[in-house]
Amino acid sequence: MSPQKRFKNVQAQNRTSQGSSSFQTTLSAWKVKQDPSNSKNISKHGQNNPVGDYEHADDQAEEDALQMAVGYFEKGPIKASQNKDKTLEKHLKTVENVAWKNGLASEEIDILLNIALSGKFGNAVNTRILKCIIPATVISEDSVVKAVSWLCVGKCSGSTKVLFYRWLVAMFDFIDRKEQINLLYGFFFASLQDDALCPYVCHLLYLLTKKENGEIENGKLILFQGMQPHLQALLSLYKFFAPALISVSLPVRKKIYFKNSENLWKTALLAVKQRNRGPSPEPLKLMLGPANVRPLKRKWNSLSVIPVLNSSSYTKECGKKEMSLSDCLNRSGSFPLEQLQSFPQLLQNIHCLELPSQMGSVLNNSLLLHYINCVRDEPVLLRFYYWLSQTLQEECIWYKVNNYEHGKEFTNFLDTIIRAECFLQEGFYSCEAFLYKSLPLWDGLCCRSQFLQLVSWIPFSSFSEVKPLLFDHLAQLFFTSTIYFKCSVLQSLKELLQNWLLWLSMDIHMKPVTNSPLETTLGGSMNSVSKLIHYVGWLSTTAMRLESNSTFLLHFILDFYEKVCDIYINYNLPLVVLFPPGIFYSALLSLDTSILNQLCFIMHRYRKNLTAAKKNELVQKTKSEFNFSSKTYQEFNHYLTSMVGCLWTSKPFGKGIYVDPEILEKTGVAEYKNSLNVVHHPSFLSYAVSFLERGGNREKKWSWYLDYLFSQGLQGLKLFIRSTEGINCNNQY
């Protein structure tokens, strides 16, 4: 086999392995893809870049070569190979080139670190490898922990160790997490005794030290008497954290504490920072106002909208004047948040849980959301309220001009909030306040799905109060937007109704009388719900006219009434509200079978609910304020009569819908009386035809036809007809 041929084989093999590895690390791929300045990765992942074809091929070859080189190092030196040095040199060069040009992926770094510290190769090779371990974006913490574990085995030389520490200090900012590394604090601290390593370990500890470390470790540090600059630096840091514990006086005017560990990688570090920062130059824009002020988060360069979970040690300790070592070691029995991992833990420690220093961080932690949900501590809720209100306001992309570039981020933030609300089955007040402020400015397009979901999580309150703030603005958008928007709004109003009903039904069972300033009585609450339903009825009727009786829209409207008709039985709340005539007759005269079927089902459920209510009234005998007025029953009977008249008894326009016989004659329909019954109703036309095609016998009875319809899945019709069959068409309650 010629060497060239072998090369090709290996290349092919590597391609496949690369494919699988990139699949496994989709997250890093995604991260890289986000960064348009990195042309290599763009062309690698975003295949729809026609301009980059040439470059693409070029990069692919480079990538393959890198994979091969990494593979070579991973296997270790092949003893028998003739041109061993040459191959080694070639691969080293490849790695160096790629690393300095584009940086290495975190998986590659993992492998190379492993190789450099495991002593597979000689010192010179290890040094060269370490020098070129430059991340493309980030280094995974695990790789570092693994690398540190090699230090204990004693396989690498002192100089390699030194170089590794220098590398670690230089790359410190690119390590994705530091928790595990921080756990190795003691190990690093012990390494201070090695004179060669000491300056670099000092530097590393300097970067790693948090308040707790300072408090615990500084006692030991006193043992190092030599006042080298690097030790001074560390001591001065400890002194800042726990001034009472360090009695050594440190010179103030010292300028340089650490040898510059970075210099080996200086240019590379700049490149990585550039890559991580993303595209910076912003296009020129018309300056449109005070709204140009961009959210502070980005100016103050914190990484995410939601703060990181940290226990509130600062505030707690501020009260104490003097802190002793024992205080530091034993945090007076409170349970640190960082250790909270499971629900049972939460339950056991709920009385002594340390609260996060920034309440907003609970949004990312489902256990703490549980806590927030049951805590009655007003400050906790207020802190969360303030944080969420302000963050929503700052992040909202239409609230401030020129903020649109962060749309994706805002959408994600809203999604997080909505997930939390669904998880708690409860809306946040901050979101309600945010809706009040931002809805009048909303264009109906931005984050539509999220925004409407927020609407459906508005906490229960008095409808008349919320209407001018919210629903009136929403109505303007509703009437002027597409049918899809209308359907989405109806959908979210249905969810809103459902959420309100759930709260109220829970509320009633918890406590019969609520002493609230808003809705003092159950009657008040019911009044609010009924106003909401009437409002949606009004929206629906108008929308039906605007959309010329669209079947699609009618489906969403009837979905809403499917919730409404079952309030009495499903939620055990004393409320029955019927639909407006505009909806009822549109559905009854619809050309769509499923609409009519849904209508039948709703009528059936209304009947069940009203019957149940009537029965309860008779049992209780006492007059309660929640007895439905006879008007509701009359209205229902009216609808029922119309329906039975149309579908069943073929007397369509007598009772119920009254149409002047003269007008009916003018239509020229000869047998209008029959034309709306189950057999002739236009929406059942296709069923009638296929029924005839199957049996072919016109003389077949109604009941056979009905059975046929029922067998076709028209459950609503079945329930409706079965429940009214026993009763005469003129039945009255």
Next chain:
Amino acid sequence: MDSYNAPESTPSASSRPEDYFIGATPLQKRLESVRKQSSFIPTPPRRKIPQCSQLQEDVDPQKVALLLHKQWTLYSLTPLYKFSYSNLKEYSRLLNAFIVAEKQKGLAVEVGEDFNIKVIFSTLLGMKGTQRDPEAFLVQIVSKSQLPSENREGKVLWTGWFCCIFGDSLLETVSEDFTSLPLFLANGAESNTAIIGTWFQKTFDCYFSPLAINAFNLSWMAAMWTACKMDHYVATTEFLWSVPCSPQSLDISFAIHPEDAKALWDSVHKTPGEVTQEEVDLFMDCLYSHFHRHFKIHLSATRLVRVSTSVASAHTDGKIKILCHKYLIGVLAYLTELAIFQIE
């Protein structure tokens, strides 16, 4: 997020509506006030012309001097949780450590220089509108003098202060664990503001937002500040309008002799001691029509971005410079109102 895909089957823990309705909790009151604010025009139609405050007499004149003639960047701030005036020394130490740690992060060279800073917290006694307003306080970052022989104060690198002037509407809705100082003013490098702001956000669970001043509020400032009685004027009254156009926006500056501005104001002013929306509109309209007569430009179609008077000057980006000692409190009262409006 850990396990959101499996919500509880029933909302068993939702005793909330009822919780919220027990009495009027601060949270409930907050929402009420947001509703009130959203349903009416945000600004009341009339305000008082700034008066010289009695309380202001107590303020240390040296400290007042620190606040005047400096350009401040405005922020609104939600109430500070567990802030205590008795711990200011402790805060100085902690903030100092935090600044050092932040500056050092990942850099690690030439750290010595940054150790030479000192953080000083101090109260601004008397800087309040009513007795109920919490005490204002000042944070300074001072570079320590390099030579031990020099005992003088070092150079001030950064200054920021927190205040609340006539903040009644906010105070009502906040419980005792919180300190409401809705207005924050900073002067110095923004990187420092960022670090210090971050520390406050982490320590007192508060939230800083840049406070921009829109053209509507700038007009109000122009009217109120013109209405102030001055013994002598130190600056001309100047307005700056911006016309959005590419590639650079066009600015129109309009300077008036302060006494002329006052004369114009007096001609539109009716209610003694107060400024009404009507008067503000009239005042600005007069300026517009005067300008149009001479230059045939409708200023009402452009955007007001800056107002400077002898009392103070304000820029729409949320920058303010207060010139007149006498009306310090009056200027701050309006800014507090705007800050509260933003955090409501």
